[in-house]
Amino acid sequence: MNALKPFFTLFIGCICFYQSVIAQTSTINIYPQQRYSIGSIQEFDRSKYIVLHATQMEHDFIGSEKLMDYVINDLDVYLGRNNGIMGGVIHRSKENPKQTGFVDPNFMETAGKRFREVEYAKKWKHTHQYESHNFEMVGGQVQFFWTGHSTNINHPEKGWTISGPEAIGDFMGQFINEFYRDKGTPISDGPIRPEYVEVINEPLWELIDGVADLSERKEPKEIFEFHNKASQAFKKHNTEVKIGGYTAAFPFFDDADFEQWNSRMKLFYDMSGEYMDFVSIHLYDFNHHHLGDNDPTTFDGPINFTGGRIEATLDLMESYSMKKYGTVIPILISEYGGRDHATEGKPWYAERDWDYMKSMSPMMMQFMQRPDHIVKAIPFMIGKAEWGRKENPYPWRLLRQEFELEGKSKKWVFTDQIKFYELWSEVKGSKINITSQDPTLLVDAYKDDNHIYVALSNLTRIPKNVSLNLLNLPKESLLKVEGKQLTLKDHQPILVLINSQLGDTYQLDSEGTAIITYTFKEEITSLVNIKETKHYSDLILQEIQASKATTYTFDKLNTTNLSSAKIRIGYSRPHGQKVFPTVRVNGKEVQVPQQLMGQSQHLRPQLFTSIEVDVPKEYLLESNTVEITFPDEGGHISSVILKELTKNNISE
Template sequence: MPRLPRLLASVAALLIAPASALAAPPTNVEVFPNVRHEVGGVSELDRSVFFAAHTTPVSPDWNGEEDKLDYFAKKLRGHFGRDTGQISGTLNRAKQDPKRPGYADPKHIEALAKQDATSYRKMSKTRQRYLSGSDMIIGAQLHPFWPGDKATRHTNWKLSTTDTADEPFGTATGEFMGLYFRNFHKPKGHRPPPAWIEVVNEPLYELSSHGDVDPDQVFHFHNVVADQIRKYYPGVPVGGYTMAFDLFDHDDFGRWDKRFKSFIDITGDNMDFYSVHFYDFPGISRGKVRLRRGSNLEASFDLIDHYSTLKLGQPKPYLISEYGSQVHDWYHQPWSPYRDWLCVKAFNTMVMQFMERPDLVLKALAFTPPKAEWGRNSETVPYYWRLLRRANEGDGNTANDQEGPWVFSEQIKFWELWSDVRGTKVLIHSDQPDVQTQAYLSSRNLFVALNNLSDDDTQRVRLNLKHAAPPESVSLKLLYLKGETPQLDEESLDAIPDRVVLPPNATAILHIRLPERVEPEHTASESKTFADVYLQPIQGKKAITFNIDGVELGEQGTATLRLGIGRDHGNELTPTRIKVNGKSVRVPKQFRGDDTQADRKRFFGLLEVPVPYSVLQENNKVQLAFPETNGHVSSAALRVVTHSAPLE
């Protein structure tokens, strides 16, 4: 069957690409359906991990919207993930123990649990089934769970601030949470047990960034609360510290030392996972762009993983209980499809980075609650992150914005785009860092995902499908910005197109239907090994040495040296030279996504350096140098993908 060049024309009709972009060399993407790609031993795509929304199926937001709930869960294969409202509402209603000031009354907690069970049993069986089939996160909000801070809303008392050897600070909080889970989350007739428990939501943002509480006090609080939860409700993983907006490289990594590093030092093995939130800032302070996605997110992950390996012996899994975009420059405005687009493009980019580490990501929740009327700013300004909106919003008449039926916002397009993707992760490679790739195989169905990290440039992708017969059919979904509105196009094709055109920030998913079932016959096994030291200061022209030992190798494969780099603007962002086991390797200049991070206070990103597989040994010596003194190399690791057979 002839290959089709017509997709370029069809997309060009939708978008006038810059001439410079169309003149640029195409990106080459190779897909190997016959090679299973295992990362830390994991190769199967778990949709409940990567395609979940920040909501629960029993949320009141879905009342009267069951048709939309079914569309999300059944048609789009969307999942659910987090509830911080139920436990917080319960504490706000709980009575104080008359014999123990600052503690919730255990008998009243039991009574509230019985009332909740009665209400829960009255819910539709469908919604109960959705909840029972969900791996849910339950976490506490800062208020009123932080001891002595704010009184409970309905019963007007505060949690105990006592801090002694027998009753350390946070004991009352932990006891309440443990009793809540023991009474509210039972196998029969009650809400199902959670999969994970977060100690408290984003505590440092208010207590430390905008308050005077020492972060170490918050981290010791985590230990106490976790111990109390396990005392009353053992067996469910507990973690924290539910990080919000922490920028590790601030103050030349002083922020890292005082916060996440200190959290690891204090909580150590007492946390079962790290709970983190990641957000892009696509517009802040009147037009400044500060993005997490791309190399900054990779550098953040590697810094945490590297130090965890040195301190604890191995990386700890992640619960990404919120991710998306903060939309500061669009605050105090009515709903707009463009503001939704800012969230959707962050969802697509970040989820593909999370999918690179399926062995460590427990769950990742796109932050988009359903109606979120609890967060409404005014009659004409709703909460900024919503999966549902009023049909009248955006019609130009803000007077009727709270009228009309509820409909999906543009953010539903994230799930509509990814709805069919499933199967076994197979090997795929892009020669352009700004083109992200993922590929999955399910019987005869091959799904290829491509994302353009660039905010400015159009990417032309030339797809090369290896070891597969010509497909029976090909369909394409393309999500991009058309004017001010996210546009999701779907097209049926006769063959794999010669070129897939990706406008800026666009995501494409090809569903390639093969003529017969394919079983991967080879394996690509990926591992990551960190150096013996981390966070090394950069001194001009002086070599920094990393020893990366214990690398497992096979006969053939690929390797990448991953270097986290944090420097002030005006300095060289890449080393002038790199040697691996005495052999010089080429130093690339391009980072994933934003290469300069000009609107951040300084640059912090991860450089990915290809290393010939033949150069590697079990124990490796890496040496590198920069021309001037400034900043740090925050992490160093070798990512090795060993192939069970040569790639042809």
């Protein structure tokens, strides 16, 4: 809808050939004719990543339908999470007269039929056009779904009391079956069934960490057993929709010398892995954090997951799952983005949108490197979120009212967070090979017909020059180079349009992300396929001892078509200790990068990160030993993964 195009702020110009004295140039090699697959996945799935935390029947877009249409149709954004609908249904529900503490099946059947045939088919008929962009998940909330709670949280005496996890699984299973249509039936029969169900949102925060009265706190084992029983009851009704948890709020696994890992996520895998179809977590960067005392004068930051901490966190989850179950239980990231304790309670202003939004692109780019294990990743951005209004509106919003910035109008308009979706609006296609030696720069690339999209994200707060080398294509086949960068200028998030030429050097601003688009005269043919395969070590959390090598073994490497390999090492280190290890592969020392991925972790109790070490293919055998040595003691090697890259010629 062209009339709605100018929602974003644009600065137009060529940003090439910046030779800043503070910005070292990073060289990126792009191989347009080398298709790259991770496991069996090659395509960029927008329904998995380019997602709004909203639903097709989104009340926040009532009266703002043109804005919804712009988001879905113009920006190609998918709808992904509804965390309120099940609470609303159980709030209105009736108790089963034959089974105390369980929902009445007659109510569920009647209410579900009305929801499908009246609410969806008639009231929300205008949204049917968006169903192709609705890949929804639903989830429970502690206040409605915990054992002993009333289904009416405002007037408990008017509700009925939840008997336990079996009752919740039974309710959720009936809800999924009754409120959504079956496959192969017409759209008028109801909304499409969700793909995923989270048992409870952030239960360890709601029932343990966020509970002031220590005597009222639950134990993780009790919460995980709740998940198991709820899942079993759910699957008596439906085995196609995936159910999982535990929706970890702050997965700082290395806290208390990995006690958080051992007593929480590892315990969840041990107790609940066989009952879960996925494991879900939330990841947030903190621009400023209260550091535990809620004193505004002590807010400090950043405290980030983005970079090496995300890699180490996800590698540990994958590695332990593989060790325990022989497979990686899929991971679902149902919330991610940015926070700032210093500003969350204040009125809206543009720079706060930047503080939340700047983490979304680099986090998403990291998730995009695990398409075989991450089933969905949803940036936390709500529509109007009037339910969260206190003295000031809820801060994580896609929409605001005009008077919050200018004038007196109560008309709803976009916050600056819309620019995240505008930045990524065109990216699609199959992944191609792209390489960088700079761990503080995230890179990715996709080919679609005669277009190549290159994504670049600066993990540092220092501007960075980037030189892009487009290899093995004649210069005369190129029609144009253009792009856009999401950055901050004069306290305002902006999209800078890029007009450029082949061979230009680009400046990535502090924490900026850019999409560079190459348009060619005709479709680009793929000649080679690069396939990435991971080999996991079953040695988890090995204590680091001074000058003593920790040895890992990797068998069954495909040496026939081997192109290259990388060793991924996740580890923790006390501050002040040596950061980088010595690494030997089959007795031969390999070069270890001397730069960490992401910003400083000095405000965390210790460093928890991951490095990736290139291994010359001539060093590798079918069976391999990897020795990792630190010169001083302290910390743990949390996981080690050998990433194998094989190359095969293809024809299209």
